Amino acid sequence: MTAPSHPEMEFNDCFSLTYPGNPYPGDLIEVFRPGYQHWALYLGDGYVINIAPTDGVPASFASAKSMFSTKAVVKMQLLKDVVGNDTYRINNKYDEMYSPLPVDEVMKRSEFIIGQEVAYDLLVNNCEHFVTLLRYGEGISEQANRAISTIGFVTAAVGAFSLLGLFSKRQRQKYY
Known part of the structure; x- marks a missing residue:
């Protein structure tokens, strides 16, 4: 079973930053920060799971600070709090290369790891690796x-x- 498709997101819309669409549980959320992208996975009811540096910093600085971090904490947060004043889009860009895991499995994996401290490395274990591991069972970061x-x-x-x-x-x- 694959995640539900987004009928409103045709090919031309999938690169639109002005129309984020309505995410479904298990969707990858790409948040556009100045100079880089932060990634989260949509859980439902307005919540996402993502990783952030272990010391508390505002969402807009979390990924920039993580360039120097070796540990991160898994957080369940409101999408609006993670996004802040930035823009975002639903971006399940690896669906053609990797089959998404069943949504109930993604949710179980997510629930299990919330609040855990995890290793972090900008190049081999970052926020995109984290959410793609949850969605596909494989950590990928373009x-x-x-x-x-x-x-x-x-x-x-x-x-x-x-x-x-x-x-x-x-x-x-x-x-x-």
């Missing part, structure tokens, strides 16, 4: 993959420039 790719590219570029710098220095020494 945002982290992009960051890892960027870090890899920058590291390779710095290495290449360093190598070129050393190479040209050696070449100059040969000729003098």
